[in-house]
Amino acid sequence: MPRQEGFRHHGLIVYAIQYELDTKLRSWLIVWLDNDGNSLHPWVRPAKAGRRIVATKPGDVIVHRGEPKTVAGVKVYRALGVEPGREVVG
Numbered sequence: 001m002p003r004q005e006g007f008r009h010h011g012l013i014v015y016a017i018q019y020e021l022d023t024k025l026r027s028w029l030i031v032w033l034d035n036d037g038n039s040l041h042p043w044v045r046p047a048k049a050g051r052r053i054v055a056t057k058p059g060d061v062i063v064h065r066g067e068p069k070t071v072a073g074v075k076v077y078r079a080l081g082v083e084p085g086r087e088v089v090g
Contacts, residue, residue: 007037012079012081012086014078015080016030016032016033017030017033017074018030019062037055038052043066056071056074057074
C-alpha cells in the first residue's frame with residue numbers, strides 16, 4: 001500500500017507533530033506523518049532504528065539532516081477529527 005498522509009490516534013488523523021528541541025536557543029521542528037506514524041521526509045527520523053517518529057517523547061533523540069537533537073516537548077501541530085467538526089491547528 002502506498003504511503004498516505006495522516007496517522008490515526010485517539011479519534012484524530014494527525015498530519016504533523018511539533019517537537020520542541022533542547023537547544024541553547026529555543027527551536028522547534030515540525031514533522032509531517034504518514035499513516036504508519038513515520039516521517040514523510042527522509043531527513044528526519046528517530047535515533048533508535050526501527051522506531052516510529054510518533055513514539056518519540058521528551059528526552060528521546062531524533063536525527064534531523066544528520067544532526068542528533070534531544071526532544072524537550074511534543075504536541076500535535078495539525079490534525080482533523082475522524083468525525084467532522086474537530087480540528088487541531090498549531
